[in-house]
Amino acid sequence: MEEIVMKAIPEHGGVSMTRAEQETIITIGALDKIAEVCSNDPIYWRKLDAMCEKSPDDYKLTKIHRTKDGLILCKWYTVPRKLLGFRSSRVYTEEQRAQIAERFKQYREAKAEL
Structure with a gap:
C-alpha cells in the first residue's frame, strides 16, 4: 500500500494538488431526481458553496472529506437533476x-423609448 502525504495550501485551506489532478465528478442514476457532485477543485467549491447559500432548498453540501490534520480533501453536494445542463457552443455565419x-x-431602442 502506498501512503501519500499532502501539504496544505494556505490560500484555500485544502490539499496541495496540481490543476491537472483536481477533478469534479457528477453522478446521476437513470431514475434519480438528485445528482451528486464530488469535487476536489476549490473553484467549484466556491461556486457550489455560493449556490448553497443562494438556493439552500436546491443545493446542499452533504459531506466534507478531510485529512487527519483537518484539511479539506473533497466536498460532496446534492443538486436536483433538472438544474444540471449541458450545452454546445453555436457557430454563427456573418449574416x-x-x-x-x-x-x-431594435430591442435597445425600444427599451430606451419606455
Whole structure:
C-alpha cells in the first residue's frame, strides 16, 4: 500500500494538488431526481458553496472529506437533476451575426423609448 502525504495550501485551506489532478465528478442514476457532485477543485467549491447559500432548498453540501490534520480533501453536494445542463457552443455565419446585432439594436431602442 502506498501512503501519500499532502501539504496544505494556505490560500484555500485544502490539499496541495496540481490543476491537472483536481477533478469534479457528477453522478446521476437513470431514475434519480438528485445528482451528486464530488469535487476536489476549490473553484467549484466556491461556486457550489455560493449556490448553497443562494438556493439552500436546491443545493446542499452533504459531506466534507478531510485529512487527519483537518484539511479539506473533497466536498460532496446534492443538486436536483433538472438544474444540471449541458450545452454546445453555436457557430454563427456573418449574416446571422448581423441579424442578431440588428435585433439587439431594435430591442435597445425600444427599451430606451419606455
